[in-house]
Structures are given as structure tokens and as C-alpha cells.
Amino acid sequence: MRELSLDRLRTLLAVHDLGSFAAAARALHLAPPTVTLHVAELESRLGTRLLVRGRAAVVATGTGMLLIERARRVLAEADEMIDALKRQVAGTAGRVRVGASTGAIAHLLPQALQALRAEHPQIDVQVAVLTSEETLARLSAGTLDIGLVALPQPPVAGLRVQRWRRDRVMAFVPASWAAPKRVTPAWLAVQPLILNDAGTRLSRLCAEWFAAGGQHPRARIELNYNDAIKSLVAAGYGATLLPHEASAPSPEPRIRMLPLQPALWRPLGLAHRSGEPDGATQHVLRVLAGIG
Template sequence: MRALNLDQLRTLVAIADLGTFAAAAQALHLAAPTVSLHISELESRLGAALLLRSKRVVALTAAGAALLPRARQLLLDADEAVRQIGLHAKGLTGRVRLVASTGPLVHLLPPVLEQMAAEHPEVEIELRILGTHHARERLLAGTADVALVSLPLEESAELQVARWRSDPVMALLPPQWKAPRRITPAWLADKPLILNEPGSQIYRQTMAWFGAAGLHPRARIELNYTEAMKSLVATGYGAAVLPLDGDAEPHQLALHERIQLRPLDPPLHRELAIAHRRSKALAPSVRQLLAVLAEHRQKR
């Protein structure tokens, strides 16, 4: 048996939906003899009568009724295949490799990803959790397309960097500590500290904050998982210094309500930026993600 013809299946579906050959011919912009030919050829190909014909109405036979849902699915699949290829031809689909650290990924990217899924469902976002240094390396190596990075990160002939938002860095203190309203380097330096790993930007910022006061404390533990750091603070293991991600109120930074939050004195901010390789021919999917990220840029 020869392969099924999609035009003939489309004609059968139109007749089943509209009830007559004439209505199907009008809807499909076909001549009446062509509609009749489609059905007769389809019936010949399948070796079964598909329609019961009368002067006023056309009805499906048992074979026609069995074929109809499969014909609809085949036509839907064919239309979707054409749509997908059309999107590829226009560069409107693809994969974007996005890199971010844990904090932004958990607290800042969900609305971005939600908007991308709603507006550009054909674009696949591949996420990687990496710090700024490794994100820069990935961008330069061509193994990442877009990165959320902590400043400072200078622009170069290869990388374009645009400020995205600025978030205050706070001191997270165990519930039993008696603490001043604002936390200075001198007060915090002799306390047990839970800090990010040395390779991270927030670690460098924190140590520079202490260093400006002539201090260089050692951490009790260093790790890069924010929620684990909060849990250790809540148990009384030590104090942490972390950015307040997003536009939430300060109390929402704490995993546990018992954690005390205090502003730093002098204040410290974590600056986030969007980085990507310079190119006049960025993939449309990358441009779409950059546009959505720009919509979520913090207003000054």
C-alpha cells in the first residue's frame, strides 16, 4: 500500500467536520471534482469505504470513523513539524546556556524563566551554577551564552557587561547573640564566621570590607551554598555575610525567623551584571533572553 497523502486526509477531515463535499471544497479552496478525487483515491489506497454518500449529507462509515482521529493527529503533527522548521529557519528557536550563582538562580531568575517559558516556549534554557570567575571563563570559551555575574568585571573586546541590579549585603547573626543595630568590621571580626568560598566575588568583597578597617579575620567554615549557610547561622554556629537577593523585605532573607539581620556599617552592596560575548550575530534565542533580562533590570 502506498503512503497516506496528507492532502487527502485533510479533505476527509473537512468533509467530516462540515458535512458535505461542497462545504469542504469551499473551505479548502478546492474544486468539487478534486475533493471527490481525494476521497476516492484515499478509499482505493486503504481498500475500504470511508464515507456514506447521500444527496444532502455525508456520514462516516465505521472505517472512516476509525481513521478520523488518526487523520487529525497526523495533520496536527505535520503542521507542528512545518511550524518548528519555520521557526528554525527564522532563528526563532534554540538553546541558551545561562550561568548564574546560587543566590540569583534561586531568588532572581524564576520570574525571568517564567516569562521566557510564556513568551518563547520554543527556547530551551540550560542552567549552570557557577561563580563569576568560572562564568567568565565559560563565556570566553564559548561554552556559555549569557551569565549573571558579580561586579567588578570589566568589559573587554570579547565581553559585553551591563549592570543588572544592586542588592545590599547584610549580616546574618545567630538568634542568641546580642548585636548592635549596625554591624561594623571591628565588631564582627572576632566572631565565628561562615563565609563564602575564597573564589567567589562576595568573599572578596567581604574580605575587602574587613581589610579597609585593617582586619583580616579567618572563617570558621567556607561554603557557597546560601541556604546551608543560613541553616548554620540559625543553629548558632556563626555569622554570615550575604546579599539580600531580590526586592524582598530584609526578614525574607532568613531561612529561619530566628536569624537576626543587621545592615553593615560601612554599607556593602553586591552588584550584578549581565555578561555575554560581543557579536553582531547573536542567536535570536540569546537576544530574546537578553531582552527579558533587561525587562527585569532593577530600576534606579
């Protein structure tokens, strides 16, 4: 059996509720023969009578009444779905799916979500913890709406990546260590190191910084969670290189945060699919741009 048309179901309800085909035609702005055809198509597909003409009005058969009761729920859900989609397009409500690394989620994204909640509390942001490569792949596949990605990124057809912000990369060392005021590749390379996982853009960025100073150190451990890395630094296990956003709080007393020589920056971009995003996505992009 082919799927039942929502328009045909609306016609059936109108005939039943108004009591006549003529009244339903006027209410639905349809020609009377069209109303008759809609009901006839439903009866043909279901193989049974749905309405009968009584003395005073058209009434439903037992099967017709069962269909009418179910149709009311289906049409109400369909109307609710359309309203939700309209709110999404208009930007007053909706769901926006964001992909970001653990570093961005730790401090940058919460700022944006707080501002968004104050302005548009009905926009639901769903966050996935992903690498930049995973984020771009999911954007291309249509399973994400916005990505916070490390730069640079190769061009991807159908995606737009714009520069968002850059944050200074700092050395985080145990406070008990004797460290220089500015940390160089040569000094840091001989210390116990806790670095980001080799598959991340930050790992490659730090490796390039070491290599520019003629150093190629190996880490004691590689992690992809900045809070866990900082906990190990505080425990004296080793030193690390991490971005520090200007508005982020200072590290705890057991950690010293020191500038690098030469300086190193972590650039980030905002990625989304090409074309005009829906209203909800535009609001999230605007809020994110505000903290860039």
C-alpha cells in the same frame, strides 16, 4: 567515500516520486541536465545503479529504494533542524545556555525563568552553576550564551559585560545573639564566621569591607552555597555576610538580618558575546534586564 550531498538526495527523491527526470527538474527549478548529473554523481559515488527507466516511469533499483527510504528520514531530520534553528534565530523557540553563581540561581534567575516561561514557553534555558571567572571563560569558548557575573570584571575580547543590578549585602546572625542594630567590621570580626569560598568575588568584596575597618578575620568554615550558609546561621554556628535582593523573602525566624555600617553592595552584570545575539538569547536578556 565522500559525504552524500543533501541536494543530490533531494533530486533522487524527486525523480523517484514524480516518475521522471523532466518532472523533477520542473519541481526543483533545475535544468534537466543538472538533474541527470545529480543522480549520476550519486551512482558514481556508490558504485551502483539507483534508478532505471521503465516503460511508464523511472523506477528505483533495490539499492536505490534502500537509499531513498533512508534519505527520506535524513532529509526530514535536516528540515526539522533548519526549522529549529530558524525559530532560535527568530526567538520563538530555542535553547539558551546561562552561567550563574548559586546566589543568583537561588532567587534572581527563577524570577526571570518564570516570566520567560509565560511569554516564550518554547525557549529552553539551561543553567550551569559557575563562578564569574568560569562563566566568562565559557562565554569566550562559545559554550555559554549569557552569564550573570559579579562586577567589576576585566575586559575580555569578544565579550560584552553591562551593569545589571546591585543588591545590598547584609549581616545574617543567629536570632539568639545580642547584636547591634548596625553591624560593623570590628563587631563582626570577633564573631564565629561562615563566609563564601575564597575563590568567589563575594568573598573578596567582604574581605575588602573588613580590611577597610582594619579587620582581617578568618572564617570557621567557607562554603559556596548560600542556602547551606543560612542553615548553619539558623543553627547558631556563626554569622555571615550575604547579598539580599529587595524582592527576596525575609529569612526564617531563627535568623536576624541586619544592615552593615558602612554599607556594602554586591554589583552584578550581564555578559554575552559581542555582536547581535540570536532571537532566543535576546528574549532571555530582555527578561533578565526587567528584573535588574
